[in-house]
Amino acid sequence: MSTEVFKVEDGTDYAAHPAPVIEPPRARTARTPKATRTNFELYGWLFMRVSGVLLVVLVLGHLLIQLVLEGGVSKVSFAFVAGRWASPFWQAWDLIMLWLAMLHGANGLRTIINDYAERDTTRFWLKMLLYTATVFTVLLGTLVIFTFDPNIR
Amino acid sequence: MATPTLEKTDEAPADAGHLVTVTFRIRRFNPEEAPDAFWEDFELRIDPKERVLDALHQIKWEQDGTLTFRRSCAHGICGSDAMRINGKNRLACKTLIKDITDIKDGVAAKPVTVEAIKGLTVLKDLVVDMDPFFQAYRDVMPFLITSGNEPTRERLQSSADRERFDDTTKCILCAACTSSCPVFWNDGQYFGPAAIVNAHRFIFDSRDEGGEQRLEILNDRDGVWRCRTTFNCTDACPRGIEVTKAIQEVKRALITRRF
Numbered sequence: 001m002s003t004e005v006f007k008v009e010d011g012t013d014y015a016a017h018p019a020p021v022i023e024p025p026r027a028r029t030a031r032t033p034k035a036t037r038t039n040f041e042l043y044g045w046l047f048m049r050v051s052g053v054l055l056v057v058l059v060l061g062h063l064l065i066q067l068v069l070e071g072g073v074s075k076v077s078f079a080f081v082a083g084r085w086a087s088p089f090w091q092a093w094d095l096i097m098l099w100l101a102m103l104h105g106a107n108g109l110r111t112i113i114n115d116y117a118e119r120d121t122t123r124f125w126l127k128m129l130l131y132t133a134t135v136f137t138v139l140l141g142t143l144v145i146f147t148f149d150p151n152i153r
Numbered sequence: 154m155a156t157p158t159l160e161k162t163d164e165a166p167a168d169a170g171h172l173v174t175v176t177f178r179i180r181r182f183n184p185e186e187a188p189d190a191f192w193e194d195f196e197l198r199i200d201p202k203e204r205v206l207d208a209l210h211q212i213k214w215e216q217d218g219t220l221t222f223r224r225s226c227a228h229g230i231c232g233s234d235a236m237r238i239n240g241k242n243r244l245a246c247k248t249l250i251k252d253i254t255d256i257k258d259g260v261a262a263k264p265v266t267v268e269a270i271k272g273l274t275v276l277k278d279l280v281v282d283m284d285p286f287f288q289a290y291r292d293v294m295p296f297l298i299t300s301g302n303e304p305t306r307e308r309l310q311s312s313a314d315r316e317r318f319d320d321t322t323k324c325i326l327c328a329a330c331t332s333s334c335p336v337f338w339n340d341g342q343y344f345g346p347a348a349i350v351n352a353h354r355f356i357f358d359s360r361d362e363g364g365e366q367r368l369e370i371l372n373d374r375d376g377v378w379r380c381r382t383t384f385n386c387t388d389a390c391p392r393g394i395e396v397t398k399a400i401q402e403v404k405r406a407l408i409t410r411r412f
């Protein structure tokens with residue numbers, strides 16, 4: 001991405017020639033930041049796999065209950081949700097599924113942004129948008145699960 | 154076309170029965186002449202048992218002396234001539250024309266495409282800037298690290314210990330793997346398979362004591378965790394190294410170190 005003068009071994013100044021040399025994005029140089037010495041990426045990688053295994057059970061179970069068993073999607077109504085959330089078991093199921101799916105999805109999108117966004121500012125703002133949306137959705141969902149009032153009119 | 158080619162002689166080759174006609178479609182780029190790269194076709198009469206490198210030589214020596222590519226050993230050991238041949242990264246000197254063409258009645262059905270490897274700056278025709286590739290190689294410290302006094306004798310090692318990293322000693326640093334990796338194409342900050350292979354070669358060497366440092370380097374943002382297991386690198390490696398497996402072994406070493 002740098003616009004600096006491009007030099008090859010023999011010192012040829014390619015910037016002086018008519019064709020702009022197309023550099024690939026984010027090339028590694030001696031100035032590339034050195035190791036940060038955290039285990040963040042390791043834990044992120046592990047989390048994707050562990051949460052994936054749990055999501056198989058949680059999401060497929062969820063879909064089965066909502067869409068297939070006992071009348072299919074047409075039975076899903078306010079009363080149905082109220083009935084399920086009366087039980088702490090389904091509250092916990094939905095809460096864990098919400099958090100795992102959101103963090104799994106957000107970390108997956110972070111990977112995709114790291115793969116595809118080239119400019120540092122683009123990367124930064126896309127991630128800020130992602131994190132904001134994630135925090136908002138997780139907090140709103142958690143709030144609803146805990147404060148759901150079946151007698152609301 | 155100032156660069157000279159061999160003088161043409163009119164006499165036909167004595168026995169040309171084994172020759173076939175193959176079109177080579179080569180991605181040309183010369184920043185001193187035109188801003189854009191373009192495809193150029195060269196039709197050759199060539200023995201299909203020859204290699205793509207021989208075809209490039211024939212083009213350069215007999216048709217267009219400006220065709221630019223790297224090669225040194227011509228025998229698959231220096232790692233100079235990795236290029237994208239028919240869309241796959243290979244060494245031109247190890248790729249036989251008969252293996253990548255469908256020859257009917259002495260004519261190849263489709264042209265053979267040859268282009269520079271991807272993800273590195275193209276300087277001219279098939280020559281790319283290898284600096285970022287070797288920078289990543291340097292960054293994993295690809296040399297023996299030990300502490301204490303140097304032994305007066307050879308550092309001995311059991312054959313089982315030697316076997317542990319045998320596969321990754323075969324790397325010739327051709328960049329076929331790294332330049333086949335879609336993560337590297339989009340983000341050159343990623344160390345890439347070749348650097349990880351060469352770190353693996355020392356991490357799993359019982360004589361080396363720098364394994365911890367190298368694992369720490371590859372535990373970083375741009376280290377092994379960016380690998381998405383696409384296996385492009387394993388498919389590309391002209392030395393048959395199980396590149397993806399080596400990367401997974403480094404990941405496993407990092408995880409077992411932590412837990």
Ligand code: HEM
Pocket residue numbers: 048049051052053055056059101102104105106107108109111112380381382
């Ligand atoms: C059903 C069970 C699921 C399993 C077993 C699973 C497993 C995985 C694994 C192992 C990865 C990492 C891939 C890699 O590192 O190369 C991943 C990536 C990802 N997951 Fe899931 N996941 C599941 C459900 C979900 C759900 C519900 C979402 C959306 C909220 C989601 C969104 C993503 C995204 C966006 C990525 C990144 C894509 C990529 O790396 O190419 N996944 N998943």
Ligand code: SF4
Pocket residue numbers: 323324325326327328329330331346347350389390391392393394396
């Ligand atoms: S691992 Fe194979 S493809 Fe990669 S640089 Fe080494 S020899 Fe080339």
Ligand code: FES
Pocket residue numbers: 223224225226227228229230231232233234235244245246247
């Ligand atoms: S020319 Fe040395 S590897 Fe092909």
